[in-house]
Amino acid sequence: xxxxxxxxxxxxxxxxxxxxxxxxxxxxxxxxxxxxxxxxxxxxxxxxxxxxxxxxxxxxxxxxxxxxxxxxxxxxxxxxxxxxxxxxxxxxxxxxxxxxxxxxxxxxxxxxxxxxxxxxxxxxxxxxxxxxxxxxxxxxxxxxxxxxxxxxxxxxxxxxxxxxxxxxxxxxxxxxxxxxxxxxxxxxxxxxxxxxxxxxxxx
Amino acid sequence: xxxxxxxxxxxxxxxxxxxxxxxxxxxxxxxxxxxxxxxxxxxxxxxxxxxxxxxxxxxxxxxxxxxxxxxxxxxxxxxxxxxxxxxxxxxxxxxxxxxxxxxxxxxxxxxxxxxxxxxxxxxxxxxxxxxxxxxxxxxxxxxxxxxxxxxxxxxxxxxxxxxxxxxxxxxxxxxxxxxxxxxxxxxxxxxxxxxxxxxxxxx
Amino acid sequence: xxxxxxxxxxxxxxxxxxxxxxxxxxxxxxxxxxxxxxxxxxxxxxxxxxxxxxxxxxxxxxxxxxxxxxxxxxxxxxxxxxxxxxxxxxxxxxxxxxxxxxxxxxxxxxxxxxxxxxxxxxxxxxxxxxxxxxxxxxxxxxxxxxxxxxxxxxxxxxxxxxxxxxxxxxxxxxxxxxxxxxxxxxxxxxxxxxxxxxxxxxx
Amino acid sequence: xxxxxxxxxxxxxxxxxxxxxxxxxxxxxxxxxxxxxxxxxxxxxxxxxxxxxxxxxxxxxxxxxxxxxxxxxxxxxxxxxxxxxxxxxxxxxxxxxxxxxxxxxxxxxxxxxxxxxxxxxxxxxxxxxxxxxxxxxxxxxxxxxxxxxxxxxxxxxxxxxxxxxxxxxxxxxxxxxxxxxxxxxxxxxxxxxxxxxxxxxxx
Numbered sequence: 003x004x005x006x007x008x009x010x011x012x013x014x015x016x017x018x019x020x021x022x023x024x025x026x027x028x029x030x031x032x033x034x035x036x037x038x039x040x041x042x043x044x045x046x047x048x049x050x051x052x053x054x055x056x057x058x059x060x061x062x063x064x065x066x067x068x069x070x071x072x073x074x075x076x077x078x079x080x081x082x083x084x085x086x087x088x089x090x091x092x093x094x095x096x097x098x099x100x101x102x103x104x105x106x107x108x109x110x111x112x113x114x115x116x117x118x119x120x121x122x123x124x125x126x127x128x129x130x131x132x133x134x135x136x137x138x139x140x141x142x143x144x145x146x147x148x149x150x151x152x153x154x155x156x157x158x159x160x161x162x163x164x165x166x167x168x169x170x171x172x173x174x175x176x177x178x179x180x181x182x183x184x185x186x187x188x189x190x191x192x193x194x195x196x197x198x199x200x201x202x203x204x205x
Numbered sequence: 206x207x208x209x210x211x212x213x214x215x216x217x218x219x220x221x222x223x224x225x226x227x228x229x230x231x232x233x234x235x236x237x238x239x240x241x242x243x244x245x246x247x248x249x250x251x252x253x254x255x256x257x258x259x260x261x262x263x264x265x266x267x268x269x270x271x272x273x274x275x276x277x278x279x280x281x282x283x284x285x286x287x288x289x290x291x292x293x294x295x296x297x298x299x300x301x302x303x304x305x306x307x308x309x310x311x312x313x314x315x316x317x318x319x320x321x322x323x324x325x326x327x328x329x330x331x332x333x334x335x336x337x338x339x340x341x342x343x344x345x346x347x348x349x350x351x352x353x354x355x356x357x358x359x360x361x362x363x364x365x366x367x368x369x370x371x372x373x374x375x376x377x378x379x380x381x382x383x384x385x386x387x388x389x390x391x392x393x394x395x396x397x398x399x400x401x402x403x404x405x406x407x408x
Numbered sequence: 409x410x411x412x413x414x415x416x417x418x419x420x421x422x423x424x425x426x427x428x429x430x431x432x433x434x435x436x437x438x439x440x441x442x443x444x445x446x447x448x449x450x451x452x453x454x455x456x457x458x459x460x461x462x463x464x465x466x467x468x469x470x471x472x473x474x475x476x477x478x479x480x481x482x483x484x485x486x487x488x489x490x491x492x493x494x495x496x497x498x499x500x501x502x503x504x505x506x507x508x509x510x511x512x513x514x515x516x517x518x519x520x521x522x523x524x525x526x527x528x529x530x531x532x533x534x535x536x537x538x539x540x541x542x543x544x545x546x547x548x549x550x551x552x553x554x555x556x557x558x559x560x561x562x563x564x565x566x567x568x569x570x571x572x573x574x575x576x577x578x579x580x581x582x583x584x585x586x587x588x589x590x591x592x593x594x595x596x597x598x599x600x601x602x603x604x605x606x607x608x609x610x611x
Numbered sequence: 612x613x614x615x616x617x618x619x620x621x622x623x624x625x626x627x628x629x630x631x632x633x634x635x636x637x638x639x640x641x642x643x644x645x646x647x648x649x650x651x652x653x654x655x656x657x658x659x660x661x662x663x664x665x666x667x668x669x670x671x672x673x674x675x676x677x678x679x680x681x682x683x684x685x686x687x688x689x690x691x692x693x694x695x696x697x698x699x700x701x702x703x704x705x706x707x708x709x710x711x712x713x714x715x716x717x718x719x720x721x722x723x724x725x726x727x728x729x730x731x732x733x734x735x736x737x738x739x740x741x742x743x744x745x746x747x748x749x750x751x752x753x754x755x756x757x758x759x760x761x762x763x764x765x766x767x768x769x770x771x772x773x774x775x776x777x778x779x780x781x782x783x784x785x786x787x788x789x790x791x792x793x794x795x796x797x798x799x800x801x802x803x804x805x806x807x808x809x810x811x812x813x814x
Contacts, residue, residue: 016461016506049461055422055500057493087463087506088549089337094461097499100422118762131363134292135338138751141760142743143494145750150802151760153727153811156751160334162365164381178367181814189811193759196805202762202798205790219664219709258625258658258703260696290666290709291752297664300702303625321559341548344557345540346697348547353599354557356524356608359548384611392608396556399602405559405595408587495743537769540698541744566740568771570787584773 007194009036010077011045012070014084014095018049024127024159024169028183029083031175032125032157035187041079041194046070048094055097059104067101074102078194079121080149082140086128086160091136099143106147112204117148119201121194123186126158129166133158150197152189157182210397212239213280214248215273217287217298221252227330227362227372231386232286234378235328235360238390244282244397249273251297258300262307270304277305281397282324283352285343289331289363294339302346309350315407320351322404324397326389329361332369336361353400355392360385413600415442416483417451418476420490420501424455430533430565430575434589435489437581438531438563441593447485447600452476454500461503465510473507480508484600485527486555488546492534492566497542505549512553518610523554525607527600529592532564535572539564556603558595563588616803618645619686620654621679623693623704627658633736633768633778637792638692640784641734641766644796650688650803655679657703664706668713676710683711687803688730689758691749695737695769700745708752715756721813726757728810730803732795735767738775742767759806761798766791 011029015021026047033043051070054061060068074080084095108116122144126133137156145151159179161167175183214236218226229250236246254273257264263271277283287298311319325347329336340359348354362382364370378386417435421427432453439449457476460467466474480486490501514522528550532539543562551557565585567573581589620642624632635656642652660679663670669677683689693704717725731753735742746765754760768788770776784792 016463055455055498057422087502088509088552089341090502090505090545090549092461093499093503093506096493096496096502099496100493100499103494115762131334131336131361132338133334133366134751134755135335135341137755138292138338138747139496141750141754142747142765143496145746145760145762145764146494146743148762150762151750151754151764153724153754153757153759155754155760158334158366160363160366162379163336163361163363164379164385176365176367182367185814188814192809192811196809200801200805202801205794205797219666252664258701260625290705291712291755293705293708293748293752295664296702296706296709299696299699299705302699303696303702306697318559337548337552340552341544342699344547344551345544345562346699348557348559348561349540349543349697351559353559354547354551354561356521356551356554356556358551358557388611391611395606395608399606403598403602405598408591408594495747537740537742537767538744539740539772541741541747544698544744564740564772566769566772569742569767569769570785570791582771582773588773 007041007078008076009033009041009043009079009081010073011043011081011083012098013045013047014092014098015047015049016092016094019047022170025083025085027170028125028127029081031183032081032123032187035184036191039188039191041191044073048098053097053101057100057103059108078198079190081123081125083125084136086126086130086132086136089132089135091139102147114202114204115148119197120149121190122149122151123190124156127169128160129168131160131163133160150193152193154185154189157186210244210281211279212236212244212246212282212284213276214246214284214286215301216248216250217295217301218250218252219295219297222250225373228286228288230373231328231330232284234386235284235326235390238387239394242391242394244394247276251301256300256304260303260306262311281401282393284326284328286328287339289329289333289335289339292335292338294342305350317405317407318351322400323352324393325352325354326393327359330372331363332371334363334366336363353396355396357388357392360389413447413484414482415439415447415449415485415487416479417449417487417489418504419451419453420498420504421453421455422498422500425453428576431489431491433576434531434533435487437589438487438529438593441590442597445594445597447597450479454504459503459507463506463509465514484604485596487529487531489531490542492532492536492538492542495538495541497545508553520608520610521554525603526555527596528555528557529596530562533575534566535574537566537569539566556599558599560591560595563592616650616687617685618642618650618652618688618690619682620652620690620692621707622654622656623701623707624656624658625701625703628656631779634692634694636779637734637736637766638690640792641690641732641796644793645800648797648800650800653682657707662706662710666709666712668717687807688799690732690734692734693745695735695739695741695745698741698744700748711756723811723813724757728806729758730799731758731760732799733765736778737769738777740769740772742769759802761802763794763798766795
């Protein structure tokens with residue numbers, strides 16, 4: 003295992019690259035903050051890949067999740083970034099959670115699910131409200147699957163109700179958002195270091 | 206049964222009267238719009254009353270829900286108004302839903318639950334995001350309990366993320382919010398008239 | 409417009425045909441009950457079609473949503489059927505909601521969104537809990553988009569916690585579930601008839 | 612600071628003592644497992660106390676939250692136990708989250724919110740589905756407020772859909788539930804030890 007901590011951002015915009023994405027912007031901001039704590043980061047736009055529906059680790063020919071999964075397995079920190087659609091996480095974020103669900107049956111030699119010891123941070127953007135609910139749905143699924151959620155384990159931005167604007171179109175990142183992003187990253191890095199040094203005990 | 210349609214707003218602010226309440230303001234706006242469609246309205250600040258925990262119609266001595274319930278029984282339209290706290294409906298709104306849950310076993314002579322034929326509109330305000338999720342939780346519980354939910358069955362306002370402001374402190378109601386409030390009220394009045402004329406069939 | 413009411417079931421299983429699907433089974437049961445009230449029904453397994461990510465009515469070449477959308481436009485009642493994954497609706501159900509969201513800007517000559525006058529019923533199955541939450545998320549999105557939600561606007565089955573079983577593998581449909589399915593269908597048919605006769609007024 | 616780790620269970624049943632409570636039973640099971648890891652535990656039935664509505668640490672005369680809060684401040688692990696009503700956490704659990712929300716502004720000398728370093732476990736029971744959604748809403752609020760959520764940070768039991776039974780009336784705790792409870796407690800104890808030794812850094 004390398005000595006440096008690694009983070010993977012899975013960006014769940016409905017749009018493929020190179021379309022500008024608010025989710026990618028906030029994910030990038032989390033990764034930049036993690037870099038300041040010595041964490042190496044990588045980002046993947048999930049819509050650029052074919053991720054088949056299903057709840058297995060590999061859905062067979064053509065399914066590109068196994069490649070994304072390999073990056074996840076190698077990471078200490080997952081940054082799950084999603085837009086808000088109809089008040090919910092995107093269908094692509096839900097697809098990712100469905101695929102990660104398979105990790106519950108991928109256990110190590112001592113019986114721990116494969117995601118144990120990893121930390122998750124959730125980042126949500128949207129032109130309308132939804133962040134708290136989306137964070138809720140994501141952290142529940144991720145804790146269930148074996149991730150640990152830090153204090154202040156999320157960052158987000160939603161526009162005012164019925165006044166749609168995009169995060170990527172703001173002149174500046176609001177200071178309170180930047181501060182929350184910094185806190186989430188700082189806490190995630192701290193927690194990932196603790197868990198890297200002392201993994202959860204087996205049963 | 207009186208010929209005029211009646212609406213009851215249950216305002217689920219955490220604050221008692223006469224503290225100003227954003228939930229009361231938006232409830233009042235729904236009632237004003239309903240009045241324009243010939244619906245008589247009444248509003249109750251639930252925090253002014255002792256509503257005991259439980260899931261029965263009457264929790265016994267001191268419980269004031271039965272008085273509020275009587276108003277609900279006489280209404281054709283329920284306006285459930287709640288603030289957003291930690292991204293959720295208020296504890297008082299959830300208390301109201303718990304008490305309304307008892308209506309499932311209060312059936313008429315043909316076996317229909319007591320709320321059948323009534324229409325519900327949900328109104329949410331908050332200094333942070335949460336409206337879509339709160340509407341979801343409320344309309345699910347209310348449809349389960351026998352209420353019908355109109356097209357555009359809710360109105361709401363949330364401030365921009367991490368930029369807390371209160372609905373009651375806005376200089377003006379944003380036009381898009383006023384328009385949604387008007388639509389929700391218009392649709393609720395239309396639907397309540399239809400259901401008053403032709404109640405759901407018994408099984 | 410034909411005189412007979414029409415229903416469309418969008419079955420949001422993660423599995424394509426001809427794999428047996430619990431979501432399809434419960435959707436079929438709703439349609440069978442609707443048929444008893446004179447409603448003609450059609451069912452589509454969404455996973456059999458390519459539904460592209462996006463929030464427009466037509467995402468361009470190869471996108472098969474426009475064909476499904478045409479069926480939806482012709483229907484009076486939508487039956488949205490979904491399994492429970494990680495406690496949430498499937499990624500395919502969320503995809504459908506994202507696409508239906510575009511209907512808000514498809515207005516008729518009097519300015520009403522295209523889904524106004526249609527009724528929605530939600531049907532949820534799962535080998536673990538989630539039905540109430542999924543119904544919540546679906547009915548909020550559907551009411552927002554212009555559907556009307558009847559009293560008892562959903563039917564569902566979840567297995568006992570941590571005791572996974574599939575709805576399609578039950579020896580018999582539990583009587584309480586069959587009764588709820590019948591009620592949801594009866595109420596949806598009644599409401600669709602009322603709204604067919606008297607559409608919501610324009611603003 | 613004492614050398615032994617401490618846990619506090621806040622039991623959010625709608626019923627006061629000495630009524631038997633399924634929420635209390637599952638909370639007790641979490642505490643028993645924590646005791647096996649050297650964690651001293653205490654349990655409070657919240658309905659036995661007057662917890663006033665509001666979002667401040669102390670709502671004034673008669674408010675008993677400050678006494679409960681003192682126990683929380685002294686604990687390393689919070690076990691939040693709630694029943695399922697209309698598919699949601701109880702109004703009492705939401706009341707507790709509203710009061711804990713005030714901790715965001717109670718910072719230590721280095722600016723960390725007062726709950727930083729504490730670990731939370733959520734325990735849900737219900738005669739119908741709801742656990743995953745309730746866990747979601749609780750862990751989001753608790754992570755927001757400064758708690759850390761362990762891998763497998765919850766335990767739960769829901770009866771099969773429309774087949775109401777109570778957790779406290781089961782002949783035996785299902786083995787899968789007992790195992791999940793043990794895992795949640797083991798992980799919480801491990802994480803609390805790590806955070807006790809190495810608190811999150813200040814900004």
